[in-house]
Amino acid sequence: MTNDSPGIAAPKGKRWKRSRSVVLTYAPPALVVIATIGLWELLIHLLDVPTYLLAPPSLIAETIGERAPELWSHSGVTLRETLVGFAFAVGAGLAFGLFLHFSTIARRALYPLLIASQSIPTVVLAPVFVLLLGFGMWPKVAIVGLFCFFPVVVGTIDGLAGVDPEYIRMMLTLDASRFGIFRRVEFPSALPQIFTGTRVGATYAAIGAVFGEWAGSEAGLGWQMIQAKGRLDTALVFADIVFITAMALSLFGLVSLVERLTIPWARRGGVMK
Amino acid sequence: MTSRPTETPTDAVPATASAIEIRGVRHDFGDVVALAGIDFAVARHERLGIVGPSGCGKSTLLSAIAGLLEPVEGTITIDEARSANERLARCALMPQRDLLLPWRTALANAAIALENRGVSRRQARDRARPLFERFGLAEFEERMPSQLSGGMRQRVAFLRTLMAEKDILLLDEPFAALDSITRAGMQEWLLGALAQEPRTVIFVTHDVDEALLLTNRLIVMSARPGRIVRTIQTDLRRDAPRREVVTSPEFAALKEIALEALEL
Numbered sequence: 029m030t031n032d033s034p035g036i037a038a039p040k041g042k043r044w045k046r047s048r049s050v051v052l053t054y055a056p057p058a059l060v061v062i063a064t065i066g067l068w069e070l071l072i073h074l075l076d077v078p079t080y081l082l083a084p085p086s087l088i089a090e091t092i093g094e095r096a097p098e099l100w101s102h103s104g105v106t107l108r109e110t111l112v113g114f115a116f117a118v119g120a121g122l123a124f125g126l127f128l129h130f131s132t133i134a135r136r137a138l139y140p141l142l143i144a145s146q147s148i149p150t151v152v153l154a155p156v157f158v159l160l161l162g163f164g165m166w167p168k169v170a171i172v173g174l175f176c177f178f179p180v181v182v183g184t185i186d187g188l189a190g191v192d193p194e195y196i197r198m199m200l201t202l203d204a205s206r207f208g209i210f211r212r213v214e215f216p217s218a219l220p221q222i223f224t225g226t227r228v229g230a231t232y233a234a235i236g237a238v239f240g241e242w243a244g245s246e247a248g249l250g251w252q253m254i255q256a257k258g259r260l261d262t263a264l265v266f267a268d269i270v271f272i273t274a275m276a277l278s279l280f281g282l283v284s285l286v287e288r289l290t291i292p293w294a295r296r297g298g299v300m301k
Numbered sequence: 302m303t304s305r306p307t308e309t310p311t312d313a314v315p316a317t318a319s320a321i322e323i324r325g326v327r328h329d330f331g332d333v334v335a336l337a338g339i340d341f342a343v344a345r346h347e348r349l350g351i352v353g354p355s356g357c358g359k360s361t362l363l364s365a366i367a368g369l370l371e372p373v374e375g376t377i378t379i380d381e382a383r384s385a386n387e388r389l390a391r392c393a394l395m396p397q398r399d400l401l402l403p404w405r406t407a408l409a410n411a412a413i414a415l416e417n418r419g420v421s422r423r424q425a426r427d428r429a430r431p432l433f434e435r436f437g438l439a440e441f442e443e444r445m446p447s448q449l450s451g452g453m454r455q456r457v458a459f460l461r462t463l464m465a466e467k468d469i470l471l472l473d474e475p476f477a478a479l480d481s482i483t484r485a486g487m488q489e490w491l492l493g494a495l496a497q498e499p500r501t502v503i504f505v506t507h508d509v510d511e512a513l514l515l516t517n518r519l520i521v522m523s524a525r526p527g528r529i530v531r532t533i534q535t536d537l538r539r540d541a542p543r544r545e546v547v548t549s550p551e552f553a554a555l556k557e558i559a560l561e562a563l564e565l
Contacts, residue, residue: 194396201367201394202414202465212413214454216404293445 040276083263089264103271105248109165109237113172117229121177125184150174154243168240175236183225187218220294223287230283234276303457320345320469320501326375328361334526335361341520348502350516352509358527359505363471367392397474399458401446407457408442432460436494447560452483462499472504488514489543509559513552521562531562
């Protein structure tokens with residue numbers, strides 16, 4: 029050990045490099061957002077756009093501040109619909125994906141129909157669900173569920189089908205049963221794709237609930253939006269949009285966090301393929 | 302958890318009997334004849350090498366012996382067992398790629414065969430741990446595969462195969478993906494490990510030097526259809542250092558015979 033200074037300098041350099049890369053990752057999009065908001069504000073004032081046509085960001089912020097209790101309580105309604113629907117979709121999607129994986133006959137019969145069913149715009153079913161299930165939470169849960177179900181099923185089936193057959197051969201010579209192979213190889217290696225499907229579902233979930241509320245409801249951010257629109261309260265419409273977006277992003281972030289904690293190995297380039 | 306019967310029939314069979322007998326094996330994939338007229342026997346604790354050009358059906362033959370596929374014609378008998386499932390219960394296969402599961406530590410990867418047989422996680426790991434110590438992998442137990450070098454990963458993969466507690470090890474080009482220096486180290490390591498844990502080994506490779514160094518007997522195969530063109534007795538004295546063995550006249554002579562059989 030003649031020269032230990034690199035040993036001390038290296039971590040410092042690394043840390044600096046890391047914080048630099050964090051800045052390089054987040055700063056550009058953040059700047060674009062800030063610039064867009066600034067430009068929006070500026071243009072409205074310069075062009076003298078009436079606020080009932082397009083509300084400036086300052087007014088939206090003011091509205092959020094003034095009507096926070098109302099916004100939060102409607103958020104609660106929408107959030108519950110979103111989470112319940114999402115939970116159903118993940119549970120049912122996983123179960124159905126596993127069922128199709130294990131039953132060749134069911135897969136042959138149902139998988140093409142499942143894919144084909146995606147050409148039906150789920151949104152148009154919202155009024156049907158309202159007619160069937162009333163104005164409460166359940167028609168929204170049904171819409172959210174339908175929105176999120178498909179990506180979870182597809183992620184599960186594709187993930188399980190994509191397992192390298194060499195692993196299965198190896199496991200067979202190591203005395204693994206069918207279930208042992210599923211539990212120790214197939215399911216864990218399908219998890220990254222299952223999470224990808226779930227993340228896609230998470231981005232749809234809140235929008236699904238809002239669609240459901242538009243079709244008929246008595247509360248929720250979607251309901252509040254419709255009411256605000258009728259009164260030409262454009263700032264409140266935007267405030268609702270801000271809340272809906274925040275909700276979608278939070279759910280996405282939550283799923284990503286769970287993913288990171290559950291399958292840390294998938295990030296280290298250890299994914300099997 | 303279902304577990305297969307795992308009795309090792311080592312004591313039931315006299316030591317002189319062949320562990321593996323292959324008679325008139327032929328296998329086709331569609332119109333392609335992958336293997337034809339394969340006949341040989343492997344004695345208990347023999348190390349048999351199979352060398353041949355790519356596409357000569359080496360891997361197909363290993364799969365057939367392992368019981369992963371049933372040949373179209375002929376019989377493969379392992380200690381009286383003939384059916385594919387019975388063979389599967391008696392062989393452990395080590396493939397070219399280490400196929401370590403990236404979400405399991407080295408130790409948990411090595412212990413997986415025990416878990417497959419219904420041993421609890423903790424017990425399986427406790428039983429695998431002494432092997433890490435014995436085979437120069439101490440301190441690496443808790444590493445993830447992504448934190449191990451290629452040679453280390455291959456060692457863990459070999460321990461996993463050993464932990465299956467099968468008498469027959471089928472090694473399918475296990476070192477093909479390693480650089481030549483790592484590979485030389487691995488060959489010595491493997492010989493050492495097999496001296497401690499004797500097994501009946503079939504070693505498939507496309508490297509003649511490796512085959513000569515690691516086996517007692519070498520089968521040379523031709524491509525399409527895969528046939529045995531030559532059997533070579535390769536028992537080299539392994540008490541000298543590797544560099545002396547590979548530069549000895551006997552080694553050169555055996556290599557010449559093998560290369561001639563390979564038409565190289």
